[in-house]
Every structure is written in C-alpha cells, then in structure tokens.
Amino acid sequence: MTDSSPVPSLLNLAIDRAAANIEKFPTFTFVPDHIVAILFEKTLESSKLNDAILKKFLETDNNWVRKRVKDLGIRPANRPVLPTACSAKSPKLV
Template identity: 45%
Template sequence: MRTPPSLVSLAIDAAVLNLSRFSDLSPIPDHILLDLFLRTLRAGKLTEKILKLFIATGNDEVLSLIQALNIQHVLTPVLPTSKSILTISIPSEYGELF
C-alpha cells in the first residue's frame, strides 16, 4: 500500500496552484522554496510575475537554477501613450472610439 503524501508535499502542491495570488515568497524556508520552484517548472506555471517572486527571495539555489536553465525576463516594449508623441489614424469604418 502506498503511503499518503506528507502535509508539506500537499501544501507545496496547493501553493503551485495558487502562486499567482502570492505577493512575497521570502518567508518560505529555503529547502521548501527550491522544491516549490521545481514543482512550478514541472507544472508549467512559471510566468513573468512568478519568476519575479522567486528572484526577489534572493535564494542562492533558486537563482543558480534560474541561471543554469537560462531563464530570462521577457522585456516587453512599452509604447508611448502621450498624444503629443503618438498619433493613431483610425479608419472611419470603426467609428469614433474616444
């Protein structure tokens, strides 16, 4: 008969499913943080926001793994939003939008 998963394992699994709701991972112990990062990768849940959370912890093992796997921030270009800089021509078939 299989032994049931530990409470820590169940908590990490639940955290992986809800990582987008976290704002800070620094209180999590280092050994659990590394396991959480690995499970996040396996689950395909690593987003830009979640990556920033892990980087912000400053955990050496997690940072080394990020570097070893060549995981990088995606730099999204920011378009200017000032009317004096950006002029958009909207075809008349779309009507007035603003």
C-alpha cells in the same frame, strides 16, 4: 489488500496546494529557502512559470533558484515601455 503507498505529510500536501495556486501568492519572501526551491521545481513541472512568477521567485534571493534559472537559461521577457500622454517627459506624438 492494503495500500502500501505512504501517506503524504501535511507539509507535502501544503506544498502541492501552494504549487497548484502559485499565481495567487503576492510574494515568496516569507517562505523558507528549501520550500522555495521545491515550489520552483513544481512550478516548472506544471508549466506555470511566467514573468510575474519568475520575478517573485527571484525576489527571494534564493541562491539555488538563481543558479537553476541561470543553468536553464531562463530570462524574463524585456518588454519596451512606451511613453504615454500622461508622462511629463514623453514627447507628444503627432
């Protein structure tokens, strides 16, 4: 009996591998738009989307990703930045 499932293409294997290691990429700006869209969906499916990865996707200026983020109501967490003792502009805390 032969297996009738198609053999995955090298591109599909590479995309799957990239999605599995999405957090290791410093940027996606070098990735073609259609692959960025696929990686975004795979990242959502695997529940790996976080603020840092979302920021990398949004840096690509991919219209499809931006629309998808808007449609899903995804927003980065707004974390307050607290002044530090090293900051020249910050008041000294007593």
